[in-house]
Amino acid sequence: MLDQHVEFQPIRGKIVIEITNTEAKYGSLILPQRSMETRTIGTVYAVYEPFTSGHDLVEPQVEIGDKVIFGKFGGTNLAIGRRHFIVMREQDLLCVFTTLDEDMPLDGLGVEE
DSSP states (O other): OOOOOOOOOOOTTEEEEEEOOOEEEETTEEEEOSOGGGOOEEEEEEEOOOEEETTEEEOOSSOTTOEEEEOTTOSEEEEETTEEEEEEEGGGEEEEOSSOOTTSOGGGGOOOO
16 A cells, blocks of 8 residues: 655644654564654654734744654644654644754654653
8 A cells, every 4th residue: 555645734833743663673673663642753744834923923943854852642643544643733842853863763762751
């Protein structure tokens, strides 16, 4: 089954994070990742358009493709085909990776809450 392209347009401060690396591979051994509800690392897939709040312009602080850490219980989980997403408020992100070796498996970071 091929995954189809998915497009989102989050609204008013929301972002969509794609959960990646749901299995850890060590040589030929594949270890299933813990349940999707407890994953805390992903890649920003879509961001909201800038909007005004009172007299202030609110712009996204993250960009599509940023690797981020978020809380275990934030957002709404969404599965489309074999892809897993979380829709959440940008303010619920814990941090954005500013430097990350592309070869480093995200599961190897040992992120726990």
